[in-house]
Amino acid sequence: MIVTVTPNPSLDRTYEVPSLDRGGVVxxxxxxxxxxxxxxxxxRAVTAAGRRTVAVLPLGGAPGALVADLLDAQGIEVAAVPVGGATRSNIALAETDGVLTKINAPGPELTAAERELLLETVRTRSRDADWIACCGSLPRGLAPSWYADLVARAHTAGVRIALDTSGPALLRALRERPDVVKPNAEELAQAVGRPLATVGDAVKAAEELRGLGARTVLASLGADGQLLVTDTGTWYGTARVDAVRSNVGAxxxxxxxxxxxxxxxxxxxxxxxxHGAAAVRLPGSVMPTPADLDPAAVTVTAEVPVDRVLEEPVP
Structure with a gap:
C-alpha cells in the first residue's frame, strides 16, 4: 500500500489548443x-495499476470538495485534512505540438494547527504502508524543513519514503536520508548549482545528492530518458514514444x-x-493503466552513455 502526501493539492483544468496566440482568442x-x-x-497512477493507495491532502472550499469527489469517483481513498483556505485551481494549456503552458495558483496558507494535523494524519494513515510518497511544492505556512520533519517521522515509524520536491525543501530533507528522491533535470541542476549538458553531468549531480543524504536518486531527463543512481549501481533507460500528447503528470x-x-x-x-512514456501519450493528466504500457519499447542499461548530449540541456 502506498500513502501519498500532497501538501498543496489543486483542481486542474487542462485545455487542448491548436496553438497559443498571446493576446488573441484561443x-x-x-x-x-x-x-x-x-x-x-x-x-491516481497506483489506483490505475490496481494497487491500494491513500491520498493525504489538505482540502478547503468548493474546489477542495470537488477534488475529493473526483478522487472518490476514481476509487481513491482520501484522508482529507480540513483547512480554512480554498484549495487552489490551476490551468494547463496543451498545444498540439506538445508544448505545455501551466498557470499554477499559490494555494491557501496553512495555520499551525493545520500543519500539525497534516503530519498527524500522515502518521496514522501510514501504519500499514509500504511507501510514503511526498510530492510537490509546500504551501504557504509550511517551512522548508517540513518535509525533513516528515522524512524523520516516517523513518522512526519504519516506513520507506520517496520525495519529489525541489529547492530548499529538497536540500533540507536530504539531511534525513530519504529512501528515494525524484528530481527532473531542472531540479537536479538547481540542487547542485550548476548546468547539465550531458547525461554524465546528470549522473555526477545525482551522485552529489546521494552524498548529501539521498539513498537513491531517480532522475527524469525528459526526452533523454531516466537515470537511477543507487549504492549498488547506476542505470540509464529510455523509451520509444511516437507522439507526445501531454506531459502533465508524466x-x-x-x-x-x-x-x-x-x-x-x-x-x-x-x-x-x-509508466512515464505511457502518460505522455494520454490527454491532460490522465494516468496510464496496465493496458497503456509498452514494456517492449523500454531499454535499460548499466552502460550509461555519459557523453550523450542532452536534447534539452539545463543552463
Whole structure:
C-alpha cells in the first residue's frame, strides 16, 4: 500500500489548443477537469495499476470538495485534512505540438494547527504502508524543513519514503536520508548549482545528492530518458514514444511505476520509464493503466552513455 502526501493539492483544468496566440482568442479543442497535485497523480497512477493507495491532502472550499469527489469517483481513498483556505485551481494549456503552458495558483496558507494535523494524519494513515510518497511544492505556512520533519517521522515509524520536491525543501530533507528522491533535470541542476549538458553531468549531480543524504536518486531527463543512481549501481533507460500528447503528470506516473515495482533496481526503473512514456501519450493528466504500457519499447542499461548530449540541456 502506498500513502501519498500532497501538501498543496489543486483542481486542474487542462485545455487542448491548436496553438497559443498571446493576446488573441484561443478556442480549445478539448477540456478536462482533474484532481491535481503531484502526490494526487501518484495515487491516481497506483489506483490505475490496481494497487491500494491513500491520498493525504489538505482540502478547503468548493474546489477542495470537488477534488475529493473526483478522487472518490476514481476509487481513491482520501484522508482529507480540513483547512480554512480554498484549495487552489490551476490551468494547463496543451498545444498540439506538445508544448505545455501551466498557470499554477499559490494555494491557501496553512495555520499551525493545520500543519500539525497534516503530519498527524500522515502518521496514522501510514501504519500499514509500504511507501510514503511526498510530492510537490509546500504551501504557504509550511517551512522548508517540513518535509525533513516528515522524512524523520516516517523513518522512526519504519516506513520507506520517496520525495519529489525541489529547492530548499529538497536540500533540507536530504539531511534525513530519504529512501528515494525524484528530481527532473531542472531540479537536479538547481540542487547542485550548476548546468547539465550531458547525461554524465546528470549522473555526477545525482551522485552529489546521494552524498548529501539521498539513498537513491531517480532522475527524469525528459526526452533523454531516466537515470537511477543507487549504492549498488547506476542505470540509464529510455523509451520509444511516437507522439507526445501531454506531459502533465508524466513524472508522477514514473514515480508510481517505480514504487509499484518495489522501488529499487533496474526492473523498477524500467517500470518507471514505461509508466512515464505511457502518460505522455494520454490527454491532460490522465494516468496510464496496465493496458497503456509498452514494456517492449523500454531499454535499460548499466552502460550509461555519459557523453550523450542532452536534447534539452539545463543552463
Amino acid at each position: 478556442r480549445a479543442t478539448g477540456e478536462r477537469v482533474d484532481p491535481g497535485g503531484k502526490g494526487v497523480n501518484v495515487s 513524472g508522477d506516473a514514473s514515480l508510481a511505476g517505480f514504487l509499484i515495482a518495489g522501488g529499487t533496481g533496474p526492473d523498477a526503473l524500467a517500470s518507471a520509464i514505461a
